[in-house]
Structures are given as structure tokens and as C-alpha cells.
Amino acid sequence: xxxxxxxxxPEPEEEAQTVDVPNVPLEPAxxxxxxxxxxxxxxxxxxxxRDVA
Amino acid sequence: MPPASEPQGELIVAAxxxxxxxxxxxxxxxxxxxxxxxxxxxxxxxxxxxxxxxSEPATIYTLSPDDxxxxxxxxxxxxxxMHIDLALAQRFEPAGDVDPFNQPDxxxxxxxxxxxxxxxxxxxxxxxxxxxxxxxxxPLVDMSAEETFVKGWxxxxxxxxxxxxxxxxx
Numbered sequence: 731x732x733x734x735x736x737x738x739x740p741e742p743e744e745e746a747q748t749v750d751v752p753n754v755p756l757e758p759a760x761x762x763x764x765x766x767x768x769x770x771x772x773x774x775x776x777x778x779x780r781d782v783a
Numbered sequence: 784m785p786p787a788s789e790p791q792g793e794l795i796v797a798a799x800x801x802x803x804x805x806x807x808x809x810x811x812x813x814x815x816x817x818x819x820x821x822x823x824x825x826x827x828x829x830x831x832x833x834x835x836x837x838s839e840p841a842t843i844y845t846l847s848p849d850d851x852x853x854x855x856x857x858x859x860x861x862x863x864x865m866h867i868d869l870a871l872a873q874r875f876e877p878a879g880d881v882d883p884f885n886q887p888d889x890x891x892x893x894x895x896x897x898x899x900x901x902x903x904x905x906x907x908x909x910x911x912x913x914x915x916x917x918x919x920x921x922p923l924v925d926m927s928a929e930e931t932f933v934k935g936w937x938x939x940x941x942x943x944x945x946x947x948x949x950x951x952x953x
Contacts, residue, residue, distance in 0.1 A: 762827075763829075766931065767826070771824075771847075775849075778866075778922070
């Protein structure tokens with residue numbers, strides 16, 4: 731007994747495409763004061779044994 | 784129906800802000816802050832050079848709550864450690880003040896020390912933060928030139944830790 735099964739033709743493989751990703755940061759850069767403040771915050775977290783990365 | 788009570792973390796930060804606003808220059812303290820702010824992270828928008836005068840330069844303290852650690856649970860709540868970062872800033876404009884590693888005026892350090900001393904004294908004057916906490920402490924202060932130099936301002940960063948019981952019923 732043969733099954734009447736439709737066999738789909740293989741899909742042609744998609745060609746790899748090159749996409750230009752603009753070099754834009756995900757978040758706006760903080761101002762220099764905020765950057766200094768956040769450096770301090772990271773230091774404080776590191777010294778308390780957290781955020782060691 | 785009455786509204787829910789404010790969360791304990793909010794009460795603690797509000798109490799700290801009120802505490803800092805109560806600093807008055809005189810025999811106990813050097814500088815009266817013109818503003819005490821709460822900001823997510825200290826930034827240029829916190830500084831307002833139009834405040835103050837030549838004899839009383841703009842002095843602005845900014846509180847920025849950080850993360851919080853949860854510790855032991857009790858039958859009524861959870862021991863919690865709240866972290867709050869403080870940025871203390873005072874207008875400071877000596878001539879030729881451009882290089883953080885060759886500052887022409889050693890008074891920046893003196894101003895930084897005075898602000899730090901004022902705030903430390905005020906906070907340690909009420910270790911239970913208006914009975915909202917078990918203990919407040921200051922584990923880190925940074926006045927280093929390379930980390931705190933801001934042209935036109937003397938700046939100090941301080942970290943505050945507040946230990947409290949986060950009540951289940953709160």
C-alpha cells in the first residue's frame with residue numbers, strides 16, 4: 731500500500747545577506763558628570779562584593 | 784478607603800533628604816545647601832550655578848538611590864540593606880582651573896572636606912534616620928582629583944548604606 735503523501739519541494743536556502751548596522755549605542759551616552767558618578771557607583775558596588783564583572 | 788502607606792524605602796530616602804536640608808552653616812556646619820535633590824543619577828542637570836552668591840557659592844546635594852540587598856527573613860519582615868549614593872557639589876572657580884592633576888588652588892580639597900564633614904556629621908547625628916531604619920553608615924567617600932574633577936565645581940561622592948527591616952505589613 732502506498733501512501734499518497736505530498737512531498738514538498740525543498741526550499742532553496744536563503745542566501746546570507748550583509749546588513750549594514752549603524753554604529754549607534756543602544757542608549758544615549760551619559761554626560762561626563764553622570765559618567766563620573768556611575769564610575770563611583772560601580773566602584774562602590776565592587777567594594778561591597780557585588781557586581782564583580 | 785485610606786490610601787496605602789508609603790513604602791519604607793521611600794520613607795527612608797525622604798527622611799535622609801529632610802535631614803540634609805536641615806544643615807545650616809554656623810558653629811556646627813560649614814555650608815547651608817541651597818538645594819537637596821533626588822535624581823536617578825547625578826548629572827549636569829543637577830547643577831545650577833545661578834544659585835548662591837560670591838560669599839555663599841551654590842551648594843547642591845543630590846541623593847540617588849541604588850540597589851538593595853535582602854538578607855535574613857524574620858516572622859515579621861526581611862532585613863534589607865539599601866544603598867544610596869550622594870553627590871555633593873559646590874561652585875568653585877579659581878582662575879586657570881583646567882587640569883585635574885595640576886589644580887592651581889588647593890582649596891578645592893578643603894571645600895570637599897568641609898562638605899563631606901557636614902554631611903557625615905548630619906547623617907551620623909541620627910543613625911536611625913528618623914526611626915525609619917536600624918542603622919545608617921557611610922562605607923565609601925571619593926574626593927580624588929581624577930574621579931571627581933568637574934570644572935567650576937568642587938565635588939564629593941559618598942555612598943550611604945541603610946540597614947532596615949522591611950516589614951511584611953508595610
